[in-house]
Amino acid sequence: MGPVLSRRDFLAFGAAAALLPDLASAASPTGAKLHGLSAFGDLKYPADFTHFDYVNADAPKGGTFIFSPPNWVFNQNPLTFNTLNTFVARSDAPPRMEMCFDSLMASALDEPDALYGLIAEGVTISDDRNSFEFSLRPEARFHDGSPLTAEDVAHSFKLYKQDGHPSLLLPLSQMTEAVAVDPHTFRLTFSGRQPARTILGVAGFPIVSKAYFEANPFTSANMKPPLGSGPYKVGRVVPGQTIEYERVEDYWARDLPVNRGLYNFDRIRIEFYRDRQAGFEAFKKGDVLYRQEFTARVWATGYDFPALKEGKVVKREFPAEKRPSMQSTAINERRERFRDPRVRKAIAMCFDFEWTRRNLFYGSYERAQSCFERSDYRADGLPSPAELALLEPLRGKIPDEAFGEAVIQPVSDGTGRDRKLLGAALKLLGEAGWKRAGQFVQNGKGERLTVELLVDDQDWIRIHSPWVENMKAIGIDASIRVVDSAQYTNRKLExxxxxxxxxxxxxxxxxxxxxxxxFHSRAATLSGSSNLAGIADPAIDALVEAAGRAESREDLITALRALDRVLRARLDWIPNWYLPNHRAAFWDMFGFKEPKPDFGFPVEAMWWFDKDKAAAIGKA
Known part of the structure; x- marks a missing residue:
């Protein structure tokens, strides 16, 4: 239930979807111009590579791809939009606006940690590894034909550091200089206090036009498309309902190795449906051509419509990416009543996953446990000696449970009302000072323990209602609040x-x-950040910083497993569930290369329109 959101999950966003390298490795030497960078190892593709292996370099161009996006970045909203400015925290932008902008470097989705030049043909790292000089391609152009120069790059980074969305602003906190050395040379300098791998995160930021944003306020929310340089530009727009992106026929970078075989559709259209069922009905009629299904009930029972039975629609599963994922419920610790971990644990114990899986999910989904599910960063068993070396200095400042077996959420008896678990939850509330007084528990001030689950989709009522009823059974005044998409976004921002x-x-x-x-305290008060739980703990900060200092993949695994142990013991986030694959359905009119790459699945960028298939199903 619910899409897998990703801040950096789209190929056209270049290195923002990349796996960021340890610049201390031999793969990133100083003093020489590099065509690419890799974390903890060698690059797969040489300087003279012609295209990525997972694309069809000769894919035909044409056709229209109509879909509802399964993931999005920045301030984007899949349900509605009221601005075309995707770079700031406020307002709701449509997904895939990032396709209109190029970045300095782009990622390979068949490597876990590799970047290659896009706007920049190469990068040179200073001896102290704090300064990075990018050589820009002189042919780089914006959509109006004006040259994209180092001045535009420098201006972009300055804008982001001052007023950008938290995903853009936070990584630039240690940036000290963004300079156009000459029209085709850009130098980015950090203080020396930045994490070693920060540079390749920011090397994937979208580059915007200096001239455009000198004439138009950067922080404004309006429906005027910012001037871009990427493979697509904004076409037809119906605010809140439809946006079309048109392929740029004379796109300056279409034949670069990082782009060959990609961006094949003439138009990419996103249709916005506030109601999931309405979106599904549109797909069944062919008004939407590709859909990832996030509702288990619909996947199990709804795909029996005529077009599927006639073979016009394909229903299948694709392997999920080999990337850590986290789907959890954040408990807002900015509110005093949720700061006691015993209260958070009691709330978590009221969620009966086993009953939910059987009765609402039709046996699909696995129980999530980790903040880094599906990855080597998930903690299991007892901590290793290397993990203990990070944890021991924090003893007394972190839960004792972090030193034992990795915390696992309790398994219920599957009845939906496990008396043993609910009794244990009520006992925890009592220990935390919440005593039963009639129907509800109260603290010493006579205040009820109230819990409101905020949602923006009616389907969540079906999922969360049993959880709410269990909380009520132990005296928590629990409820669900359904709000519209705009209000939901604003309430999360605040x-x-x-x-x-x-x-x-x-x-x-x-x-x-x-x-x-x-997870870091620096993000706890930053509007628009993903630290929804409001974690502000120096011990967590120390483990985050240890991960940032990792000089090998082994060090990174150790640091993130240690962090995972502490987060799971604190229960700032209640893990819920995850899928090991993508459930996808599409009208059978597309071509694509298999197998899919391991580290991304941007079908709108990799697939192509197949005229023969479309004709066969009456969609030519």
Whole structure:
């Protein structure tokens, strides 16, 4: 239930979907111009490579791809939009606006941690590894034909550091200089206090036009498309309902190795449906051509419509990416009543996953346990000696459970009302000072323990209602609040909620900047950050910073497993569930290369329109 959200999950966003390298490795030497960078190892593709292996380099161009996006970045909203400015925290932008902008470097989705030049044909790293000089391609152009120069790159980074969305702002906190050395040379300098791998996160940021944003306020929310340089530009727009992206026929970078075989559709159209069922009905009629299904009930029972039975629609599963994921419910610790871990644990014990899986999920989904599910960063068993070396200095400042077996959520008896678990939850509330007084528990001030689950989709009522009823059974005044998409976004921006569910995937080599935005105290008060739980703990900060200092993949695994142990013991986030694959359905009119790459699945960028298939099903 619910899409896997990713801050950096789209190929056209270049290195923002990349796996960020340890610049201390031999793969990133100083003093020489490099065509690419890799974390902890060698690059797969040489300087003279012609295209990525997972694409069809000769894919035909044409056709229209109509879909509802399964993931999005920045301030984007899959249900509605009221601005075309995707770079700031406020307002709701449509997904895939990033396809209109190029970045300095782009990622290979068949490598866990490799970047190759896009706007920049190469990069040179200074001896102290704090300065990075990018050689820009002189042919780089914006859509109006004006040259994209180092001045535009420098201006972009300055804008992001001052007023950008937290995903853009936080990684630039240690940036000291963004300079156009000459029209085709850009130098980016950091203070020396930045994590080693920060540079390749920011090397994937979208580059915008200096001239455009000198004439138009950067922080404004309007429906005027910013001037871009990428493979697509904004076409037809119906605010809140439809946006079309048109392929740029004379796109300056279409034949670069990082782009060959990609961006094949003439138009990419996104249709917005506030109601899941309405979106599904549109798909069944062919008004939407590709859909990833996030509702188990619909996947199990709804795909029996005529077009599927006639073979016009394909229903299948694709392997999920080999990237850590996290789908959990954040408990807002900015509110005093949720700061006691015993209260958070009691709330978590009321969620009966076993009953939910059997009765609502039709046996699909696995129980999530980790903040880094599906990856080597998930902690299991007892901590290793290397993990203990990080944890021991924090003893007394972190839960004792972090030193034992990795915390696992309790398994219920599957009845939906496990008396043993609910009794244990009520006992925890009593220990935390919440005593039963009639129907509800109260604290010493006579205040009820209230819990409101904030949602923006009616389907969540079906999922969360049994959880709410179990909380009520032990005296918690629990409820569900359904709000519209715009209000939901604003309340998350302002951290105005009790509990809210979020799904997120990290890159395969998470950087400190990524995990800082979700777990570090610096993000706890930053509007728009993904630290929805409001975690502000120096011990957590120390483990985040240890991950940022990792000089090998083994060091990174150790640091993130240690962090995972502490987060799971604290229960700032209640893990819920995850899928080991993508459930997808599409009208059989597309071509694609198999197998899919391991580290990304941007079908709108990799697939192509197949005229013969379309004709066979009457969609030519």
């Amino acid at each position: 951290f105005d909620f009790d509990l809210v569910t979020m799904a997120q995937s990290f890159t395969a080599t998470p950087t400190r900047d990524e995990i800082e935005a979700t």
